[in-house]
Amino acid sequence: MPKTIRPPYSNAVVPPISVSSAYYFRDTEEFRRYKAGELPGGRYGRYDNPSWLQTEAELAQLEGTEEALLLPSGMSAVSNTVSALCKQGDRILYTGCAYRNLRTFFNEQMSQYGVEAHAISQADIQKFNEEFRNQYDDRCRIVFVEMPSNPHMYLVDLEYIKSVIDPQRTLLVVDSTFASPINCQPAKFGADLVIHSCTKYLGGHGDLLAGCVCGSSDLIDQIRNYRNISGAVVDGFTAFLLSRSIATLKVRMEQLNKTGLEVARILESHPAVRHVYYTGLVSHPHASLASKYLSGHGGVVAFELDCDAEETVGFVDRLKIPFMGTNFGSHQAMVEQCAEFTYYKLTIQERRDLNISDTLIRYTVGLEKTSDIITDIFSSLELVRSQSNTTVALSV
Incomplete structure (x- = not known):
């Protein structure tokens, strides 16, 4: 049976769900133009999906960042982000009331790769600020904050953290799942990256698992490259469900x-x-x-x-x-x-x-x-x- 060229319905009010695992090119010249960045489109299902791209654009708009990246869960967003941006010898400072699996990931998984993690309780904000200033050094690659925390809804002063860290060495990463982009946009207060478990408020219906990270094009490109290697991608239907939920x-x-x-x-x-x-x-x-x-x-x-x-x-x-x-x-x-x-x-x-x-x-x-x-x-x-x-x- 000969191949069939299928024109896209680009004028759909509700973006269609893309389930394709591969994308075709009409000839070699078209592929060369794609490689040169002259033509939009997909190449392979682990790298691109129109449904992802639609939802990622919506997430970036919500958080006020240049780009966003969709992943299979909140923990996947954390693990891909940290793994992409940390190297042996780096340190992570994080809020001590963090999700237990996140603590396990920092303390047990990342330590295997020579990345040290240190928790600081944020229950008393004055004590947090003092210990943070004492613990911060030039090996600190990431300051990871859950804000508000679960379940006590503890906060930190993002602007204070930014005043302490060296922006050339250290990234401020905020897990804002408990707030949602409606109640807080950490990038406005200096966060370099914002993470969500989209399973929660963003998904909103209890029928999907997903995560996202939002930030500058430069940082998102680095995390995207790691995602291409780790294979931590979502299917088109999940991206569609999330886009539907973002609308409400x-x-x-x-x-x-x-x-x-x-x-x-x-x-x-x-x-x-x-x-x-x-x-x-x-x-x-x-x-x-x-x-x-x-x-x-x-x-x-x-x-x-x-x-x-x-x-x-x-x-x-x-x-x-x-x-x-x-x-x-x-x-x-x-x-x-x-x-x-x-x-x-x-x-x-x-x-x-x-x-x-x-x-x-x-x-x-x-x-x-x-x-x-x-x-x-x-x-x-x-x-x-x-x-x-x-x-x-x-x-x-």
Whole structure:
């Protein structure tokens, strides 16, 4: 059967999904023009895909950077970025409340290649600034910041970090997953690269796994070259799903910001709640930094109950609206008792070091009706309160 030349539908309102693993050229002359940069187009499915390019352009526009690169997950975005930009003898300084798999990657994987990593707790911002200044040296290639952190929503002062580092030697990389590009654009404050787990707010529907890194053309080219080697690419359908979600990101985040703030305020006033971690509250330890760097505070609210671990289990189990699980950022509310889920592999002391108590809960609001979420939480909290009162009465 002879080959068929298929003209593209370049005028589609919704960009079509590209699933091709290869791209053809009509003749050698056309390929030579492609190699010379005179013609656009793809060469091979591990290097190019129209669906990626569309979504990458949208991500770069959201973050206000020259380019963006799409990868299969947030951790893939981290590992490809760091591997592409670090060499033997380099150091990485990173925020100590970082995701546990990121800590493992820095401390165990990168150390095999002669790259040293050092964590600095950001819970106390003054202590963070002091230790950061003391630890920083001319071997530091990357300063990696999770901002806000998970689950306490700790921040750092990006402009302070930029004032300390040598921009010719050191890159400031910010994982802004917890903020989303709607609530924070770190590049405006000096970040060289911005990373997201697109699985969360950017994906927004709980139906895709992806990550991205956004930055200058020079840095993205270096990471892209490494991605071509590592093979860390996404399929066209995932890129399409992400592009679809980006179209509704602003309106989704506006609702999640609103609901998250209402839930945080209500929780803070409840007698069964010991403490609430939400950057939209003036009681948050980094509220002043939040007013500087964040325009909204998202849908994740962390709080500690004034009870014991088993009563906390009961509170979570009684909730009717959220699914019990570890994801966040979708249309569906999610809840987890942190010590039981994300941090269950850590020792008690390791959890204490990260300020993960047995009663710490991470609640992620979805697009449900705000009043329904609050009613559900209050119903379960009242039982916690009554059980605590019963325990006190029995002990007396």
